Amino acid sequence: MARMKFLCDSERCIECNACVTACKNEHEVPWGVNRRRVVTINDGKPGERSLSVACMHCSDAPCMAVCPVDCFYQTADGVVLHNKDLCIGCGYCFYACPFGAPQYPKESNFGGRGKMDKCTFCAGGPEEDNTQAEFEKYGRNRLAEGKLPLCAEMCSTKALLAGDGDQVSSIYRERVAARGFGAGAPGFDAAYKG
Amino acid sequence: MSNRSRFTWKAALFSALMALSAALVTMPAVHAAEGALDPNLPTNVQPQPATTDMWRDIRQGEPGYVSIPNDHAAVLIQSEGNSWRILRNAWVAPYGALALGGMILALAAFYLIRGKIRVSSGLAGRQILRFKTIERVGHWLTAGSFIALALTGLNILYGRYIIAPVIGLEAFSWLTVFGKWVHNVGGFAFMAGLALIFILWAKDNLWDRYDLNWILKGGGLLGLGHPPARKFNFGQKVMFWMVILVGALVSATGLNLLFPFMFVDLLGMQLLQLAHVVASLLMIVAICAHIYIGTIGMEGATSAMTTGYVDENWAREHHGVWVEEVTGVPNGKHHGHQPAE
Numbered sequence: 001m002a003r004m005k006f007l008c009d010s011e012r013c014i015e016c017n018a019c020v021t022a023c024k025n026e027h028e029v030p031w032g033v034n035r036r037r038v039v040t041i042n043d044g045k046p047g048e049r050s051l052s053v054a055c056m057h058c059s060d061a062p063c064m065a066v067c068p069v070d071c072f073y074q075t076a077d078g079v080v081l082h083n084k085d086l087c088i089g090c091g092y093c094f095y096a097c098p099f100g101a102p103q104y105p106k107e108s109n110f111g112g113r114g115k116m117d118k119c120t121f122c123a124g125g126p127e128e129d130n131t132q133a134e135f136e137k138y139g140r141n142r143l144a145e146g147k148l149p150l151c152a153e154m155c156s157t158k159a160l161l162a163g164d165g166d167q168v169s170s171i172y173r174e175r176v177a178a179r180g181f182g183a184g185a186p187g188f189d190a191a192y193k194g
Numbered sequence: 195m196s197n198r199s200r201f202t203w204k205a206a207l208f209s210a211l212m213a214l215s216a217a218l219v220t221m222p223a224v225h226a227a228e229g230a231l232d233p234n235l236p237t238n239v240q241p242q243p244a245t246t247d248m249w250r251d252i253r254q255g256e257p258g259y260v261s262i263p264n265d266h267a268a269v270l271i272q273s274e275g276n277s278w279r280i281l282r283n284a285w286v287a288p289y290g291a292l293a294l295g296g297m298i299l300a301l302a303a304f305y306l307i308r309g310k311i312r313v314s315s316g317l318a319g320r321q322i323l324r325f326k327t328i329e330r331v332g333h334w335l336t337a338g339s340f341i342a343l344a345l346t347g348l349n350i351l352y353g354r355y356i357i358a359p360v361i362g363l364e365a366f367s368w369l370t371v372f373g374k375w376v377h378n379v380g381g382f383a384f385m386a387g388l389a390l391i392f393i394l395w396a397k398d399n400l401w402d403r404y405d406l407n408w409i410l411k412g413g414g415l416l417g418l419g420h421p422p423a424r425k426f427n428f429g430q431k432v433m434f435w436m437v438i439l440v441g442a443l444v445s446a447t448g449l450n451l452l453f454p455f456m457f458v459d460l461l462g463m464q465l466l467q468l469a470h471v472v473a474s475l476l477m478i479v480a481i482c483a484h485i486y487i488g489t490i491g492m493e494g495a496t497s498a499m500t501t502g503y504v505d506e507n508w509a510r511e512h513h514g515v516w517v518e519e520v521t522g523v524p525n526g527k528h529h530g531h532q533p534a535e
Contacts, residue, residue, distance in 0.1 A: 039269075047248065062275055066279050086367040096279045097272075098272055
């Protein structure tokens with residue numbers, strides 16, 4: 001079975017934020033919650049680079065390791081999902097996550113954050129596939145429809161790649177070899193080592 | 195206005211001359227280089243700045259720019275979270291369990307070897323008031339909330355491995371949501387209790403002239419007789435100041451966890467969460483010994499905190515000087531001459 005991975009090519013990302021918009025629209029993500037974001041390094045200076053980042057669906061996911069109620073699970077495709085019915089909103093996954101992926105709908109006192117929300121690789125959650133209940137909690141389940149994540153599908157420069165890890169890696173390798181520079185895909189090694 | 199424009203004209207003229215001379219100098223070199231290269235190669239390629247340093251900075255948490263209001267989101271990769279995870283899961287949790295298990299085993303062993311510490315001169319049958327109502331309220335406010343906080347806190351650290359497999363994830367989630375609420379509210383009861391016992395007992399827990407002797411005799415625990423003490427002996431003083439100081443640390447770090455990111459950044463949250471867990475585990479381990487000696491470990495001790503009264507002989511053996519102060523009757527032959535059983 002495929003091992004799903006994200007890769008963002010910093011030599012191609014033009015900070016258009018289409019991935020962010022596509023994600024918010026596809027999953028009807030509430031205000032204040034950003035499952036995906038674009039970070040620009042050296043903004044306005046020579047060597048400026050942008051990267052789109054969301055949950056990387058890590059091999060050895062730190063969120064899964066620290067969750068006090070064990071609400072995370074990894075699918076056969078390597079996608080890291082969570083069960084919002086179990087989540088207690090403690091915020092530990094946010095402390096552990098290297099990519100700042102976990103988001104919380106509320107920011108109130110006494111640690112009241114509400115149920116954690118994050119990128120699902122467009123793979124929904126533990127509810128039955130493509131039901132209203134699943135959509136309301138986790139957004140659309142495109143993987144169950146045989147489609148890949150919309151952020152990458154929408155990417156106009158094909159900077160953001162999503163899909164089978166081997167294919168993503170070989171596309172990127174070919175690109176780097178052809179252009180002869182820009183082998184940096186930060187986060188890829190951090191997420192998928194080992 | 196005219197001065198400024200004249201200056202600008204001069205500057206522009208100077209720049210133009212410089213550019214022209216630079217072009218004249220470099221032109222032949224460029225032509226020479228082009229002649230040596232493959233004519234099919236593109237000549238207008240932008241040089242790529244070295245990016246290695248940039249990626250290293252990103253890996254070390256250097257923030258960039260984001261167009262959303264959340265400043266935290268500007269950091270692409272934070273590696274401290276991994277250290278937090280390793281410290282919590284691979285160090286604090288196992289060693290905390292070891293310390294807690296070790297303390298329980300040590301107390302069990304102590305009970306088996308030393309047995310219950312009896313009142314060696316037998317019970318007198320006369321009761322004297324040891325703790326007033328307000329003192330007992332202070333104790334039980336602190337103790338009751340502490341036990342609730344300890345259990346719900348241990349549940350956050352260990353429940354996933356111990357309780358969840360037994361009752362299932364769904365029931366465990368409900369239990370933990372309830373526990374989190376108890377923990378959040380109970381913290382304030384604990385802080386109130388802590389403040390109350392500090393006000394009531396701090397003056398009785400200062401060093402006095404009986405403490406050195408008490409330390410030298412090992413507190414009478416090892417069967418060397420009962421060294422005299424005032425209201426609190428040195429062992430109790432150590433426990434008192436541990437509760438006050440570690441309790442204050444746990445309270446401060448706990449308040450910070452109740453108001454996430456209000457006082458500190460992400461690294462601060464991670465560090466203070468660890469401090470909260472480590473200090474709490476230390477306190478839980480120490481309090482096990484306190485509960486032991488106040489209940490099954492010693493005859494005549496529990497009533498001090500339940501009814502407030504203790505047997506006079508118990509009081510003369512453990513707090514001889516205090517009894518003299520309270521009753522006005524000298525301790526005389528009662529204290530310290532008989533070894534415990």
